[in-house]
Amino acid sequence: MIHERSDCSFFMITKRPERIAEHLPKNWGYGWEHVTIAVTCENQAMADKRLPVYLSLPLFHHSVMIEPMLTAVDLRPYIDGYRSSDGSPVIKHVSIGGESGPGARICDYSWVEAVHAQCIENGISFNYHQTGAKLIKDGKLYDIPRKLQHTQAHKAGLDT
Template identity: 40%
Template sequence: MHDIWNPWHGCRKCSEGCENCYMYFLDRMRDQDGSRIYRTKGGFRYPLSKDRQGRYKVKSGEMIRVCMTSDFFLEEADAWRDEAWAVMRRRRDVKFFLLTKRPERVASCLPYDWGEGWDHIFFNVTCENQRRADERIPILFELPFRHKGIMTAPLVGPVDLEKYLPEGQIEQVLCGGENYDGSRPCRYEWVKLLSDQCRAYDVTFDFIETGTYFVKDGKTYRIPDKRTQSVQAYRSGLSFQGREIRFHLTDEWGYDIPEKNLYVPRYHPVTCRECGSRLTCNGCSECGKCS
């Protein structure tokens, strides 16, 4: 699957959702320090990589999640960001998913030719509790992006979006519990509230995983296996496909790409059938590892 691009790695913790950061945990498992921030070597220009036939490995129409082991708007990455924007400028046929806990820095970090926004960029802020939702969503609304979403993961407290969804700016809400060291519980009623609110405003809601500790009807369930978390999230029936999000994708010369030439996700008949992320992922790359 070609769905992650990490032009740099490492981050500084800045809010409650960072307390048990999965990246820090995984780095510790490799005897590395997650607070060490560095530009990746082989992966910086990954969206531009090609196969032996000279075709892009990342296909037109795919969605790439950017900086999943860092923050795209991290201050320490200021020296590298223009080059990353240049990669996205060149691949206007690909959808780039940006996620940040630092929306206050975004306006000063946009490229010179941004204008009202590039139509292939999907900008999201993390809202792990109500405090961060009320802090970050008003900033999100003021920023010039054509596509906006919210990530409520790890969901460590209730989040009420009732006063924000009527604005019509939010196109998608992702939700998930917390994993790894020190995982805090995620509660069913928190997820149900978000699901109900998104349904009321026809906004896509994707409950991707329960987290290690999930509380429902007063009972705490310990679910250490992430695949089981994903299946249980899917089976909850809380995810919802809202109105279609339409990205305007073009080739390098600015011409529209015919629908028939865009990537169509495929799903594995077994491993993808009950996956919590199915609503919002690129599908199965048919790598053969799960057979």
């Protein structure tokens, strides 16, 4: 059905990129333009585990979600190490969000800014879609109510 509905956009997210290849349809080729399969990486250890597998997959769009962002994440090895034939990064989009809900862990705004800078430097689109419930900015801890987390992230002005 997904292949037949090229008039619709499909967006799927996984933390198990090692399972993607075995579940792609036979006529997948290098992916379909209307389908995005994204991978989540909540910290550097998971980025180092998941991104080499994910970025080697035949996907039309490679999108990385760092959510919930629990530590600093350096994407430079994956931006520099995985390039398209035209020299552009294989990663086309990065989205970041802090953790929400009871018991949410801290997200440091400097981590968000660092990934944003890596994306800007390499022409990768970026979206900061949610602060999370606990955000450190300039050394101060903010407890942000759920209803304001998206609005406050948008006010940061980091989206490209």
